Amino acid sequence: MTGTITTDADSYPGMTELEPARRATPVWLKPVEWVAVVFFLIMSGMILTNVFTRYVFGHPIVWADEVASLSFMWMAMLGAVLAIERSEHMRLTVLLPLISDRWRPYVEAFSGVLMLVFLGGIMPSALEYAYEESYITSPALNMPMIWRASALPTGVILMALLVVVHLLRDLPIKAVGAALGVAAVLVGGLYLASPALAALGNWNLPIYLGLIVFVCLGLGVPIAFCFGLGTLAYITFATSRPVFVMIGRIDEGMSSLILLSVPIFVFLGCILDATGMGKAIVGFLASLLGHVKAGMRYVLLGALFLVSGISGSKVSDMATVAPALFPEMKRRGNKPSEMIALLATGAAMADTVPPSIVLIVLGSAAGVSIAGLFTAGFAIAMILLLVLAVLARWKARDESMEGVRRAPLSVVAKTLLVAAPALVLPFLIRAFVGGGIATATEVSTVAVVYALLIGMVIYGGIKPAKLGQMLVDTAAMSGAVLLILGTASAMAWALTQSGFAAGLAEIVTNLPGGWLSFMFASIAIFLVLGCVLEGLPALVLMAPIMFPLARNLGIHDIHYSMVIVVAMNIGMMAPPIGVGFYIACKIGNVPPIRR
Incomplete structure (x- = not known):
């Protein structure tokens, strides 16, 4: 998942791009940010309103899901557009640091051109898909579905435009020209070889869905475009199926109602970071366990376990917990390498803790009960937590406890009082979903309202400018x-x-x-x-x-x-x-x- 930390893929090969330092948003792109935020607020508002009418009046709004689905699709596609400008599309950079400075602009240009090839390849079919949807009306509002489907071609066109701007603005013209030439040769070669390749049958799979995808990954093409390029090439050159069908699969993969909770939990993670609710949990655990041997390791593991129940994001979990604990752990003689190992394994453990976005997506993709996944995930995480705690205690057998004192009960009570509202939230989420009281999507909106109110009353609130930026971040990361x-x-x-x-x-x-x-x-x-x-x-x-x-x-x-x-x-x-x-x-x- 993406998060709110700054990354430097050149310094750390193999890392996915999360949120590199970015330039100010161009003025002409500001309306896209505003519209994406508006659609996110409409989607969240409709879900929350439907929860209220269902549980208070016993009569849900029958057309709420249709409005939420329309808003969700537009928010997702416009968010994907914003992620292009902000360089937030996830990509692998395993090989990029091995490329010399002389050739790196050519690789970056080729990566951008490949993105254009994908977007240009699906653009006609996306427009056709939106047109065909105009003949279908929604069951509740009797609304032509073109209003929803138009998000796909709109997003594709805007993304293509931004890729072109990036190529012309940030890279040498000769590198862009060379990349266009190489791409044209490759596409032409595949077209000429397609009759021979089509005769290979399923041996085309390792060529198109294996080789092309992994070469693109190695070149730093964003993961979404790698999958899209491989699939587009396979359908175009190895089958007789129209690309139109691929657009329908993309729409279906992005628009499941279960996935509506993803951007809302992403926003919840932003609230966690902005209000300091995660730090309050860390402070309480540190006052409770910090005086025992391996105590700070226990705090790190416990905080990852609890904080993940609020944010649903591994990156947000680690970024919240580690900076608060690592200085004291270093003072006690813990090796930095062991601290990182504990942080990484703890984050892996915490990914099964509800409301894990991974579990929500898995439930959507495989048709598995979200409530069942949340219940089992909590139990598995508890087992992993206990095992890691035992390992942490063994590794801390030589830890220096010089100068460490037990925190007074007054301090423990004070930190508990501050952390209590934050501590309640993850257990509420698990109880509501696991008990079948509400769906993951419904709980996510209630959790956001709770976190906003608690954040404003107890944790200092969020400035309007910061709140607006959080909403834009949510749209871009979700897209x-x-x-x-x-x-x-x-x-x-x-x-x-x-x-x-x-x-x-x-x-x-x-x-x-x-x-x-x-x-x-x-x-x-x-x-x-x-x-x-x-x-x-x-x-x-x-x-x-x-x-x-x-x-x-x-x-x-x-x-x-x-x-x-x-x-x-x-x-x-x-x-x-x-x-x-x-x-x-x-x-x-x-x-x-x-x-």
Whole structure:
């Protein structure tokens, strides 16, 4: 997930771009920010109003979901546009630091041109899709669906325009010209070779959905565009299916009603950072446990466990907890490398703690109960927390406790009083969703209102200018994430339609060892995907393929979900490729190669 920290991919190879230092938004793009924020507020307001009417009056607003869905699609596409300008689309930079300064502009230009190829390739079909939707009306409002579907071509056109501006503004003309020439040669070569390649059948899969995607990832093309390019090339040159179908898959992948909670939980994470609610939790735990050996390690793990229940974001969790604890941990003699290891493993543990956005997306992609995932995720996180606490105590056996004193009860009581409103929130979220009282989407809006009120009354409030910036940040971060989900859904559909899923099912069925071998294979697959792709795209890409296989082997959905999420998180935090590991190093200001 994206977060609110500054990253430097050149200094930390393998890191995903999260929020690099960015220039001021151009004046002409300001209206896009305002419209995206308005749609986010309409979406959130409709969900909250529907919650109120449902539980107070017993009569939900029948057209609320339609308005929320329309606003959500526009917010997502305009947010993806803003993420282009702000360089917030997630990408891998494993190989970029190895490229000399002379050639790096050419690689950056080629990356931008490849993005243009994708956007230009789907633009006609996106316009056609919006036109075809004009013949369909919504059931409650009887509204032509073109009002919603128009978000797709609008976002594609604006993104293409911004990529062109970036190429002409930030890169040498000769680099852009060379990149255009190379791209034209490659597209022309694929077109000429397509009859021969089409005869290869499913051997096209490793070429288009394997080689092209991974080459683009290595060149630093944003993950969403890597998936989109591979799928577009496969459909165009290796099949007879129209690109129009791909647009429908992108729409479907981005617009599930379950995903409406994603931007709202992202906004909740912004509130957590701005109000200091996470720091209040850290302060209370430090006063309670800081005097015991390994106490600050316990605080770090406990804070990650609790804070994740508010923000739903690993990056936000680590950025909130680490700066408050690392100075004292260093004073007690903890090695920086061990501190980073504990931070990374703790964040991996916390990703199953509700309201984990990963669990919400998994529930949407695989059709698994969100309440069941939240309940199981909490239990799994508790087990991992206990194991990590035991390991932390063993590693701290030589920790220096000189000068450490137990905090007076008055201090503990005072920090508890300050932290109590924040401590209540994660347990409310889990109780409401796990108990079936409300959906994850409904709970997210209630949690935002609660956090805003508590933040204003107890934690100093949020200035209007800051609140506006948080809303824009939410739209941009959510748009970047949701575009990945859309293109990953299209790629997953292509894999399924190609017969890959059926072939994989046959192989798995004949594996010696049955379901146990399948589980080991799944762990290996998601470990690797977690390293390379980060969590959300890996889940959306593979869940539609892997879950039917697991069900056929008699594996329970919740059981399988926990296995692959934990495996994926371990991969994401595992060096030398795991992107979460580099994020932890950046937050802790520790070089990745330090012993």
